[in-house]
Amino acid sequence: MDSMIFDLDGTLWDSTDTVLLAWNRLLKDYTKIKREITKEDLQGVMGLQVPEIGKRLFPDLDEATRKRFLEESCIVENTFIGKQGGILFEQVEEVLKILSQKYKLFIVSNCQDGYIEAFYQYHQLEKYFIDYENPGRTGLSKGENIQLIIERNKLSQPVYVGDTEGDRKAAKYAGIPFVYAKYGFGQVSEYDYVIETVDDLVRIF
Structure with missing residues (x-):
């Protein structure tokens, strides 16, 4: 590897509270949307691409309004994340520091353009990662973005670490082993490795 x-x-990390604050602040400007978003709502769509999140959360909203809301929410969300950050899982930075001395580290997330940059901005973790990708920049699926990272950085034996079934399928699409973060938001039945906490990565690898 x-x-x-x-x-x-x-x-x-878990950015749910910050994203929730950003979205509900923006929702006040949309009279067609009669409900606030809950934490359970957001956790139920984590890992999906932005258009799919919009369809799941606002199925009755007309397409033009939904598209406008999603575009604005991405901007507001990035601003809030950059200023307030999220909750890093326990020992994340310590683990990244150790792993980065042995392996090349990357991020591939199904987020909008600017989200990973906002994560870096607040938590100052960019120094541990070589490259990153997301559909907001490429328009590609997670599996395709993983492949892009592999090709762009000439990786020979990478693994993908994620917490959802979508992550498992993306790793399979890219043809690489999947490490299931069991502490995360999703339920996964098949995996190559499983971690109960972030620091299990150091013990396993």
């Missing part, structure tokens, strides 16, 4: 590619939400 020469590298680790990480999912972000549910794997390295």
